[in-house]
Amino acid sequence: MKPGKELLFCALGGSGEIGMNVNLYGADGKWLMVDLGMTFGANEYPGTELVFADLEFIEERKKDLVGVVLTHAHEDHIGAVPYFAQELGVPLYATPFTARLVADKLQEAGLLKEVQLKVIDHLEPFQLGPFSMRYLPLAHSIAEGNALVIETPYGRVFHTGDWKLDDDPLVGVPATAAELTAIGDQGAQLIGVGRRGTGGLAGRGWPASRQACAGHDLRLQRGATADAGRSGRGDQAPALRGGALA
Numbered sequence: 001m002k003p004g005k006e007l008l009f010c011a012l013g014g015s016g017e018i019g020m021n022v023n024l025y026g027a028d029g030k031w032l033m034v035d036l037g038m039t040f041g042a043n044e045y046p047g048t049e050l051v052f053a054d055l056e057f058i059e060e061r062k063k064d065l066v067g068v069v070l071t072h073a074h075e076d077h078i079g080a081v082p083y084f085a086q087e088l089g090v091p092l093y094a095t096p097f098t099a100r101l102v103a104d105k106l107q108e109a110g111l112l113k114e115v116q117l118k119v120i121d122h123l124e125p126f127q128l129g130p131f132s133m134r135y136l137p138l139a140h141s142i143a144e145g146n147a148l149v150i151e152t153p154y155g156r157v158f159h160t161g162d163w164k165l166d167d168d169p170l171v172g173v174p175a176t177a178a179e180l181t182a183i184g185d186q187g188a189q190l191i192g193v194g195r196r197g198t199g200g201l202a203g204r205g206w207p208a209s210r211q212a213c214a215g216h217d218l219r220l221q222r223g224a225t226a227d228a229g230r231s232g233r234g235d236q237a238p239a240l241r242g243g244a245l246a
């Protein structure tokens, strides 16, 4: 399955659960991966130490993958990088603080020369295939806790990652409610892919990821701007509720 003249979204893992965020956007024959996280299995999956999302869907289509964009440096967003980045064979993109931690991981794994890591200045828009994007700083419990605003020929996506509205954050330069409202008013199609969303898959080898990504329900609906965005909450856009990811 190749994305056509449309905007697709698929969570291979993460959204709705703590851990292993791996999200895909599709448009014009190309896929963009946002985050490559893992989770620690101690509570939900006793006996396993590390839990990864099943990446088979995208590994089979890696020639159409344009890159992996990392939102921030928490393990549930970058933890799987040393395990999968070389196999995916595309550059990683991150803001400076996140990139430094990712570089440490790659070095530890002996992959620093094998994996291309590109540092993106916070405000600098960048383009990967049909996806044009920029980071948007949000308050979070780690430096450079970013959201992403992704523009495609088929609409704009506001991908939050983990975040909160905080007027007085310990770290980070937060977006204001007004900035977020402006994005919503400009017609962002998806608000709040992140910890508080619905759906997502857990564990290794979960066949549902293939079903979720191969279905037709992941098309984002035009005009489905979420009320959640306007009020600044991190909930999932209605377009995704009841779809393949619910």
Ligand SMILES: [Zn+2]
Residues within 6 Å of the ligand: 072, 074, 140, 162
């Ligand atoms: Zn986080």
